[in-house]
Amino acid sequence: MKALVPIKRVVDYNVKVRPLSDNSNVDLNNVKMSINPFCEIAVEEAVRLKEAGTINEVVAVTVGSSASQEQLRTALALGCDRAILVETDNDLEPLSIAKILVKIHEKESSDLIILGKQAIDGDNNQTGQMLSALLDIPQATFASKLEINGDNANVTREIDGGLQTINVKLPAIITTDLRLNEPRYASLPNIMKAKKKELDTINVSDLGIDIAKRVDTLSVELPPERDAGIKVESVSDLVDKLKNEEKVI
Amino acid sequence: MRVLVIAEHDNAALKPSTLNTISAAKKLTDDVDLIICGFECDNVATEAAGIDALTNVHVCKSEHLKYQLSEDVTQIVVSNAKNYSHLLAPATTFGKNLMPRISALLDAQQISDIIEVIDECTFKRPIYAGSCIATVKSNDEIKVITIRATAFDPCANEGGNAEIVNIDPIDSKGQSEFVSEELAKSDRPELTAADIIISGGRGMQSGDNFHLLETIADKLGAAVGASRAAVDAGFVPNDYQVGQTGKIVAPNLYIAVGISGAIQHLAGMKDSKIIVAINKDEDAPIFQVADYGLVDDLFNALPELAEQI
Numbered sequence: 120m121k122a123l124v125p126i127k128r129v130v131d132y133n134v135k136v137r138p139l140s141d142n143s144n145v146d147l148n149n150v151k152m153s154i155n156p157f158c159e160i161a162v163e164e165a166v167r168l169k170e171a172g173t174i175n176e177v178v179a180v181t182v183g184s185s186a187s188q189e190q191l192r193t194a195l196a197l198g199c200d201r202a203i204l205v206e207t208d209n210d211l212e213p214l215s216i217a218k219i220l221v222k223i224h225e226k227e228s229s230d231l232i233i234l235g236k237q238a239i240d241g242d243n244n245q246t247g248q249m250l251s252a253l254l255d256i257p258q259a260t261f262a263s264k265l266e267i268n269g270d271n272a273n274v275t276r277e278i279d280g281g282l283q284t285i286n287v288k289l290p291a292i293i294t295t296d297l298r299l300n301e302p303r304y305a306s307l308p309n310i311m312k313a314k315k316k317e318l319d320t321i322n323v324s325d326l327g328i329d330i331a332k333r334v335d336t337l338s339v340e341l342p343p344e345r346d347a348g349i350k351v352e353s354v355s356d357l358v359d360k361l362k363n364e365e366k367v368i
Numbered sequence: 369m370r371v372l373v374i375a376e377h378d379n380a381a382l383k384p385s386t387l388n389t390i391s392a393a394k395k396l397t398d399d400v401d402l403i404i405c406g407f408e409c410d411n412v413a414t415e416a417a418g419i420d421a422l423t424n425v426h427v428c429k430s431e432h433l434k435y436q437l438s439e440d441v442t443q444i445v446v447s448n449a450k451n452y453s454h455l456l457a458p459a460t461t462f463g464k465n466l467m468p469r470i471s472a473l474l475d476a477q478q479i480s481d482i483i484e485v486i487d488e489c490t491f492k493r494p495i496y497a498g499s500c501i502a503t504v505k506s507n508d509e510i511k512v513i514t515i516r517a518t519a520f521d522p523c524a525n526e527g528g529n530a531e532i533v534n535i536d537p538i539d540s541k542g543q544s545e546f547v548s549e550e551l552a553k554s555d556r557p558e559l560t561a562a563d564i565i566i567s568g569g570r571g572m573q574s575g576d577n578f579h580l581l582e583t584i585a586d587k588l589g590a591a592v593g594a595s596r597a598a599v600d601a602g603f604v605p606n607d608y609q610v611g612q613t614g615k616i617v618a619p620n621l622y623i624a625v626g627i628s629g630a631i632q633h634l635a636g637m638k639d640s641k642i643i644v645a646i647n648k649d650e651d652a653p654i655f656q657v658a659d660y661g662l663v664d665d666l667f668n669a670l671p672e673l674a675e676q677i
């Protein structure tokens with residue numbers, strides 16, 4: 120069995136992103152970049168399935184600029200067997216990414232595609248579901264538990280009301296939630312080994328799909344600031360403010 | 369322009385998020401229809417028909433739609449979408465799970481989690497955990513959109529007389545099957561609908577200590593929430609999580625207890641009307657968004673607070 124793990128290079132989650140001074144977009148100059156945290160969880164899950172003997176190959180794939188090789192190398196150091204870079208200098212939308220991943224899946228004929236539930240840059244939460252629809256295979260989103268039994272997977276999903284478990288036929292799309300697992304750190308020997316693993320590059324134009332932008336970003340601004348508040352001295356002070364000034368309790 | 373809203377419901381009643389979504393739809397046009405996919409959901413249809421803002425209520429009933437699995441609902445919405453310019457659903461786990469499928473099959477690039485309608489093509493939405501707000505314009509013929517419920521007031525669910533139109537179900541492809549669910553049962557209000565929320569973080573130290581928050585919540589009629597750290601540590605279930613990747617809330621009063629104020633947490637609650645923070649670290653970033661900050665050990669402050677309200 121083979122798992123395909125699409126990962127995305129994004130601004131590190133500790134960075135507070137600001138708009139460019141002309142408000143045309145966000146300012147990504149000299150900010151730290153990382154693997155999207157949800158994609159790290161996806162890599163970890165696939166690697167654990169391999170370690171458990173359930174699957175035998177884990178392929179990481181990303182659509183992005185040549186700089187994304189760095190994140191693919193990290194994925195290889197975390198235990199992926201091979202990596203594919205679909206190279207483009209454009210910042211593509213989830214629908215285009217999904218269309219590209221359709222092609223990669225067709226080439227690789229994977230049994231399981233594990234994605235993050237959302238990329239923390241655009242906060243779109245779309246790619247996995249779109250890929251599932253385009254491939255006409257089942258989806259299990261926001262997974263907090265995954266069990267493979269033969270040709271099926273039992274997936275527990277984090278939903279607003281609590282937890283839901285569904286059974287999907289493989290091949291299927293899984294998207295990861297935060298509590299699926301705790302990703303490991305790459306060890307130094309594994310980082311060294313990862314340098315020798317296979318990393319193929321495909322040019323996006325060779326795939327022959329329409330990746331034209333559908334949505335234009337007109338401007339990017341800071342959200343309205345909250346007015347500075349005050350510190351209260353005691354619980355009774357606080358209760359007084361909430362009862363008598365704000366009248367919220 | 370004609371808008372189709374996809375109803376979120378549990379076969380017994382509409383979820384409040386549906387009412388917020390209809391309000392967002394009304395900002396686009398007066399011609400708004402609702403589609404309900406479910407099983408034994410006649411009460412939902414009757415309730416929906418009473419919403420003044422709606423023209424038609426389409427209802428698709430079938431046993432296989434009982435749990436509204438996304439593959440099955442997608443087929444029905446897509447086959448009924450052709451006369452609409454916009455499809456809207458709430459950006460809840462229901463809408464997030466469903467809408468991108470519909471969007472992909474209609475070959476449209478979805479716009480997620482909008483907080484404002486500028487015109488029929490242009491919307492505002494938060495990006496990077498709400499650090500920035502982007503104004504985006506869709507060039508797609510059909511616009512598939514999820515809306516952030518807290519950004520739109522709920523529409524009134526009365527005064528209407530919409531026509532109920534039954535639509536034919538489409539057989540399931542049987543790709544996914546429902547196995548079980550564990551839904552939170554609580555007498556307290558739902559997080560996303562509560563007027564007051566009191567949330568605990570890692571500073572609570574254990575799940576048992578959450579009773580300190582619950583006592584206060586019960587006195588105030590409040591909901592109880594949590595940070596990711598508290599959920600990850602197993603203090604409380606996942607459905608308590610407020611934040612970028614949990615629930616987005618905007619109550620009249622949000623009380624953050626033992627929560628440091630990471631940007632991912634703030635993303636879920638900083639539009640609350642009044643924010644109170646209780647934290648023993650006076651430099652905790654949560655104080656930068658709090659209207660009222662109390663620097664104190666929560667184990668001192670909470671019993672006192674419970675007594676005084």
Ligand SMILES: Cc1cc2nc3c(=O)[nH]c(=O)nc-3n(C[C@H](O)[C@H](O)[C@H](O)COP(=O)(O)OP(=O)(O)OC[C@H]3O[C@@H](n4cnc5c(N)ncnc54)[C@H](O)[C@@H]3O)c2cc1C
Binds near residue numbers: 571594629646665
């Ligand atoms: C991809 C991603 C998504 C995320 N999504 C979310 C999300 O949706 N929601 C979310 O909340 N987080 C999210 N996080 C996690 C976030 O970055 C923080 O790690 C988390 O919010 C911290 O939770 P906390 O404030 O409870 O814990 P901490 O940061 O550990 O803070 C605990 C606080 O409690 C205080 N404290 C300790 N003891 C006491 C005491 N006795 N009395 C008073 N105060 C005390 C401390 O001073 C401290 O400020 C996400 C992270 C990532 C990477």
Ligand SMILES: Nc1ncnc2c1ncn2[C@@H]1O[C@H](COP(=O)(O)O)[C@@H](O)[C@H]1O
Binds near residue numbers: 181
């Ligand atoms: N450029 C990309 N290359 C590969 N995978 C991606 C890319 N963008 C998004 N994904 C995958 O889709 C998930 C959800 O992203 P999004 O729909 O953008 O929120 C991510 O966690 C990745 O697994």
